[in-house]
Amino acid sequence: MMKNFYPDLYVENISCITASMLSKMGMEAVVLDVDNTLVPHNDPNPTEEVNSFLSDMREGNIKICVVSNNTYERVKPFCDRIGIEYFVHDALKPRAYGYLKAAEIMGVEADKTAGIGDQIFTDVWGGNRAGCYTILLKPIDISAENPFIKFKRLLEKPFLKKIKRSDCK
Numbered sequence: 274m275m276k277n278f279y280p281d282l283y284v285e286n287i288s289c290i291t292a293s294m295l296s297k298m299g300m301e302a303v304v305l306d307v308d309n310t311l312v313p314h315n316d317p318n319p320t321e322e323v324n325s326f327l328s329d330m331r332e333g334n335i336k337i338c339v340v341s342n343n344t345y346e347r348v349k350p351f352c353d354r355i356g357i358e359y360f361v362h363d364a365l366k367p368r369a370y371g372y373l374k375a376a377e378i379m380g381v382e383a384d385k386t387a388g389i390g391d392q393i394f395t396d397v398w399g400g401n402r403a404g405c406y407t408i409l410l411k412p413i414d415i416s417a418e419n420p421f422i423k424f425k426r427l428l429e430k431p432f433l434k435k436i437k438r439s440d441c442k
């Protein structure tokens with residue numbers, strides 16, 4: 274149970290993750306959280322870093338699916354804007370459901386899928402339950418988060434203290 278709260282890898286941001294690194298680990302796909310992983314909460318505009326990350330994944334033949342607890346109205350237009358065809362909205366993370374559904378949509382095994390997100394009790398927990406390789410990154414901007422997420426951030430603190438963040442190579 275407790276081990277489900279620890280990611281396989283902890284990095285600063287999305288730019289630290291490359292297709293060649295994932296391929297070397299045997300990964301064939303990524304499951305991406307949106308809010309505070311790719312862009313600030315409810316921000317509709319992808320950054321240059323997000324676009325570079327996605328290009329690198331595509332060039333490296335890593336399949337991409339967005340899995341978000343946010344609504345269709347938030348997730349669909351964002352995915353359209355960044356050219357992502359596969360997404361799961363209202364994913365009910367930390368349930369495994371969204372990750373398993375994503376793996377099914379992409380036609381890959383969950384254990385060859387890297388789940389990438391900014392929250393331990395949502396993304397890391399859900400990804401681990403589904404059997405994914407889990408990657409935690411620092412949230413982009415926590416100032417606009419709702420009280421429930423703020424509460425979860427407090428609970429994350431003792432775990433974060435025990436996880437060493439890898440340098441961005």
Ligand SMILES: [Mg+2]
Nearest residue numbers: 306308309391
């Ligand atoms: Mg998030």
